[in-house]
Amino acid sequence: MLSRVADSVFWMNRQIERAENVARAIETTLGLALEGTIEPGRLWNALVCAFGDQSDFWARHGLADQARVFDFLAFDPANPNSIYCCLQAARENARTVRDMISSPMWEEINKCYLSVRGASAARADFADPREFIDEIQRASQLITGATDGTMSHGEAWHFARMGRLVERADKTSRFLDVEHFFGGEEGAGRDPVRWSSVLESASALEMYRKQYGAVSRKDTVRFLVLDRAFPRAMHFCLVKAEESLLVITGGTKGTHSTPAEQQLGRLRATLDYADIDEILGDAQAGAPRGLHGWIDAFQARLNAANDAIHTTFFALRPVGTVAEAG
Amino acid sequence: MDLRSYATDGFWDELFDESLLPRPGAEQLVRRLAAFSHGELAARQRAADKSLLTMGITFNVYGHEAGTEKIWPFDIVPRVIDAHEWTTIERGLKQRIHALNLFIDDVYNQRRIVKDGVVPDWLVDSGKCFRGPCAGLTPPRGVWCHITGTDLVRGGDGCMYVLEDNLRTPSGVSYVLENREVMKRTFPQLFEGLRVRPVENYPEKLLAMLEYVAPPQSRDPTVVVLTPGIYNSAYFEHSFLARQMGVELVQGSDLVVVDRKVFMRTTRGLERVDVIYRRIDDDFLDPQVFRSDSVVGVPGLMDAYRAGNVALVNAPGTGIADDKAVYAYVPQIIRYYLGEDAILPNVPTFVCGEPDQCQHVLSKLEQLVVKPANESGGYGIVLGPRATRQQLDDCRDRIKANPRNFVAQPMLALSRVPTVVGDSLEGRHVDLRPFILYGEEIFVLPGGLTRVALVKGSLVVNSSQGGGSKDTWVVQRPNGDSPAAPTPSR
Numbered sequence: 025m026l027s028r029v030a031d032s033v034f035w036m037n038r039q040i041e042r043a044e045n046v047a048r049a050i051e052t053t054l055g056l057a058l059e060g061t062i063e064p065g066r067l068w069n070a071l072v073c074a075f076g077d078q079s080d081f082w083a084r085h086g087l088a089d090q091a092r093v094f095d096f097l098a099f100d101p102a103n104p105n106s107i108y109c110c111l112q113a114a115r116e117n118a119r120t121v122r123d124m125i126s127s128p129m130w131e132e133i134n135k136c137y138l139s140v141r142g143a144s145a146a147r148a149d150f151a152d153p154r155e156f157i158d159e160i161q162r163a164s165q166l167i168t169g170a171t172d173g174t175m176s177h178g179e180a181w182h183f184a185r186m187g188r189l190v191e192r193a194d195k196t197s198r199f200l201d202v203e204h205f206f207g208g209e210e211g212a213g214r215d216p217v218r219w220s221s222v223l224e225s226a227s228a229l230e231m232y233r234k235q236y237g238a239v240s241r242k243d244t245v246r247f248l249v250l251d252r253a254f255p256r257a258m259h260f261c262l263v264k265a266e267e268s269l270l271v272i273t274g275g276t277k278g279t280h281s282t283p284a285e286q287q288l289g290r291l292r293a294t295l296d297y298a299d300i301d302e303i304l305g306d307a308q309a310g311a312p313r314g315l316h317g318w319i320d321a322f323q324a325r326l327n328a329a330n331d332a333i334h335t336t337f338f339a340l341r342p343v344g345t346v347a348e349a350g
Numbered sequence: 351m352d353l354r355s356y357a358t359d360g361f362w363d364e365l366f367d368e369s370l371l372p373r374p375g376a377e378q379l380v381r382r383l384a385a386f387s388h389g390e391l392a393a394r395q396r397a398a399d400k401s402l403l404t405m406g407i408t409f410n411v412y413g414h415e416a417g418t419e420k421i422w423p424f425d426i427v428p429r430v431i432d433a434h435e436w437t438t439i440e441r442g443l444k445q446r447i448h449a450l451n452l453f454i455d456d457v458y459n460q461r462r463i464v465k466d467g468v469v470p471d472w473l474v475d476s477g478k479c480f481r482g483p484c485a486g487l488t489p490p491r492g493v494w495c496h497i498t499g500t501d502l503v504r505g506g507d508g509c510m511y512v513l514e515d516n517l518r519t520p521s522g523v524s525y526v527l528e529n530r531e532v533m534k535r536t537f538p539q540l541f542e543g544l545r546v547r548p549v550e551n552y553p554e555k556l557l558a559m560l561e562y563v564a565p566p567q568s569r570d571p572t573v574v575v576l577t578p579g580i581y582n583s584a585y586f587e588h589s590f591l592a593r594q595m596g597v598e599l600v601q602g603s604d605l606v607v608v609d610r611k612v613f614m615r616t617t618r619g620l621e622r623v624d625v626i627y628r629r630i631d632d633d634f635l636d637p638q639v640f641r642s643d644s645v646v647g648v649p650g651l652m653d654a655y656r657a658g659n660v661a662l663v664n665a666p667g668t669g670i671a672d673d674k675a676v677y678a679y680v681p682q683i684i685r686y687y688l689g690e691d692a693i694l695p696n697v698p699t700f701v702c703g704e705p706d707q708c709q710h711v712l713s714k715l716e717q718l719v720v721k722p723a724n725e726s727g728g729y730g731i732v733l734g735p736r737a738t739r740q741q742l743d744d745c746r747d748r749i750k751a752n753p754r755n756f757v758a759q760p761m762l763a764l765s766r767v768p769t770v771v772g773d774s775l776e777g778r779h780v781d782l783r784p785f786i787l788y789g790e791e792i793f794v795l796p797g798g799l800t801r802v803a804l805v806k807g808s809l810v811v812n813s814s815q816g817g818g819s820k821d822t823w824v825v826q827r828p829n830g831d832s833p834a835a836p837t838p839s840r
Binding site for chain 1: 403404405406575579580585586589590592593598599600601603604614615616617
C-alpha cells in the first residue's frame with residue numbers, strides 16, 4: 025500500500041484511541057472528585073500532567089479546576105491532544121484514506137466528529153459532561169468494531185491495529201504514573217482508591233478483580249504492565265502490535281530486518297522477561313529508580329519504536345533515483 | 351398531497367404539461383406523490399438530508415476557509431426522462447464525442463480541419479487550453495477525451511440543447527451514484543414497479559475503459575486515480591471513484607518518475623503505474639513541462655507519457671475542445687468529420703473572436719448571457735438581462751480587451767422540475783449533465799446529473815453558487831409505445 029496511506033491509517037487509529045483514553049481519564053477523575061478525598065486543584069492538575077500537556081495548560085490557564093481542565097482536554101482547538109483535535113485529525117486522515125477504509129468505518133468516524141463538533145459549539149452550556157464522555161468512548165469502540173468487522177484484515181488493517189496498540193500502551197503507562205503526578209506524595213502510593221481509579225482509567229477494574237481480588241499497588245502494576253491477556257495491558261499491546269508488524273514485513277519473531285522490528289521486538293522482549301520488583305524498584309531488587317523512572321524509560325523506548333515505524337514505512341524515498349529523475 | 355395548486359408559470363416543466371397532466375414516463379411518479387399524506391414529503395426530505403450528512407457526501411468551496419466542506423443539497427423529487435427521448439439524446443452524445451475526439455487528434459497532428467478552412471486557425475492556436483507540447487502525439491488507442499460531461503438544457507420550446515462540453519476533468523458522477531443510493535434508502539416505494547435504468551455499473555465501465563487504454567505493453571495494468579488532495583472541491587468524488595473501482599487514490603507526492611516510467615511509493619518500495627485517471631488540470635500535471643510552481647503534479651510525468659509508458663486520462667491537451675469558442679463550431683466539426691448533421695443542437699452562440707459577431711454582442715449586451723471561453727464552475731458569467739449598468743460596462747470592457755476569450759448566448763428559459771419547498775412543491779430551473787466514457791466503445795450513463803437552482807427564479811445551478819441536485823430517472827414506459835420526442839430545431 026502507499027506509504028502516505030499507511031501513515032494516515034496508523035495515525036487515524038492513534039488519534040481515535042487517544043480521544044477514547046482522554047475521555048476515560050476525565051470520567052475517572054470526575055468520579056474521584058465526587059468522593060472529595062483529594063483537593064480538587066491537585067486532582068485536576070494531575071490529570072493534565074498525565075497527558076504531558078501541563079506546560080501548555082499552565083501557560084494559558086494557570087490554576088487547574090474542573091471547568092478549565094475539562095475544556096482544555098475535551099474541546100480546546102489549541103491543544104493538539106484534546107478530544108476535539110484528535111477526532112478532527114482522525115477524520116481528516118480518514119478522508120485522505122477514504123478509498124481504503126469501509127463505509128461503516130467512515131460513517132462512524134464522521135458521525136463521531138460531527139457530534140464532538142456540535143458539543144464543542146454548545147460547550148458553554150455543558151451541565152453534565154458525562155453523557156459526552158460516554159458518547160466518545162462508545163463511538164471509539166464502534167469504530168474499532170467496524171474496523172475489525174468490515175475491513176479486510178490485510179496490510180492496512182494491521183497498520184490500523186499497530187497504531188491503536190502503540191497509542192494504548194503509551195496511555196496505560198501514563199495512567200500508571202499516578203504517584204508522580206501527585207508529586208510523589210507520601211502515602212498516595214498505598215491508597216487503594218487511587219489505584220482503583222488507575223484501573224478504571226484503563227477500563228481494567230473488573231478484569232483485575234477477577235484475577236487478584238483486592239486492589240493493591242503491586243498487583244495493579246503487575247496487571248497493567250505485564251498481563252498477556254488483558255487488551256489494555258502494556259505487554260498485551262506490544263505483543264499484538266509486533267504480530268501486526270511481522271504480518272506487514274513478513275518477518276519472524278526473534279529476528280529483524282527493519283528498524284521497526286528491531287525496536288518494537290526489543291521492547292516487547294523486555295516485558296516478556298520483566299520482573300515486578302524490578303519495575304517497582306524496590307531496594308532489595310537492586311533497581312532504585314522506582315516506578316516513575318521505569319515508566320519514563322519505557323515511554324522513551326516506545327517513542328523510539330514509533331519513530332522506527334515511521335522511518336521504515338512512511339518516509340520512503342528512493343534515494344538517488346529521485347535525484348536522477350527530478 | 352394536493353398537486354392541483356402546483357403552477358408551471360409558463361415554463362416548460364419536466365414532470366407536468368401545461369394542463370398539469372403528467373408527461374410521458376412521469377405518470378406513476380406523479381400518482382405516488384399525489385398519494386402522500388400531509389407532512390410526508392418534508393419528512394422524507396429531512397431523512398435524505400440526514401443520510402447525506404452521515405455518509406459525508408460533501409464538496410469544498412473555494413474562496414472560503416481551507417477545508418470548508420459543505421453538504422451538496424439534494425432534492426428528493428426526481429427528474430424523469432422518457433426512455434424514448436433518451437435514445438435520441440444518447441445517439442446525439444455519442445455522435446458529438448466521436449467527432450470531438452477526431453477533432454482533437456486532428457488539431458494536434460495533421461490540422462486538416464484548419465487547412466480546409468472549417469475552423470479558423472486563431473481559434474486553435476490562441477486557445478488557452480491548447481497544449482503545444484502535445485503536438486504530434488497520439489494517445490494509446492487514439493482516445494483523447496475518455497470522460498466527458500456534456501451539459502444539456504431544455505428551452506421553453508421543449509427542445510434539448512447542448513450548453514457546453516466539459517472534456518477536461520468533469521465532476522459530478524459520484525453524485526449521480528450517491529443520489530440514487532440515497533433515493534433507494536429513503537424512498538424505496540417510489541421505485542417499485544418502475545423501470546428506472548440503473549446507474550450502478552458506472553465504476554465497472556470506468557475501470558474497464560481505463561484498463562482498455564493502458565499502454566499496449568502493460569499486461570494486467572495498474573490503474574490509479576490522481577487527486578490534488580483533500581482540499582480540492584471534488585475530493586469526495588476522487589476518493590469515491592477510487593474506492594468503487596478498488597484502485598489506489600494517489601497524490602502527486604506518491605508518484606515518482608524513474609527512467610521514464612511512473613511508480614508509486616508503497617510500504618514495500620516502488621510499484622509500477624500504467625494508467626492515471628488524473629483529476630488535476632493540465633497546467634499542474636508536470637512542473638517540468640507546464641506550470642513550474644505546481645506542487646500537486648509529478649515531475650517527469652509528461653516525459654513518461656511521451657515515451658508511451660503511461661496513459662493519462664483524459665489525455666493532456668483535450669481541453670482545447672472544452673473551449674467555449676470551439677463549442678460554437680461543433681456542428682461544423684461534426685459535419686466535417688462524420689458527414690452528418692448534429693443530432694443535438696447547440697444553443698445559438700456568438701463568438702466574440704469574430705469581429706462582426708463581436709459587434710453584435712456589444713450592441714445587444716443587455717439581452718445576452720456572456721461567458722468566458724475557458725472557465726468552469728459558472729465563474730465569470732454575466733447574465734445581461736439581470737446585470738446592473740456597471741456590470742454591463744465592465745463586461746463590455748473585458749470583451750473589448752480580449753474578444754477571443756468571450757462568447758455570448760441568448761438568455762434561455764430553462765425548464766423546471768417540481769422541487770420540495772417545506773411540505774409542498776414549487777418549480778425550480780434545472781440542467782442535465784450526462785457522462786460519456788470513450789473506451790472500446792462509447793458508453794453514455796443513463797440519465798446523468800440533474801443540477802437544480804434551489805433559489806426561487808435563479809438560473810444558476812452550480813454547486814458553488816446555491817445549486818443542488820436531483821436523481822435522474824430514465825424511465826421505460828410500461829406500454830412501450832411512445833410518441834416521438836420533440837424534434838430539435840435546426
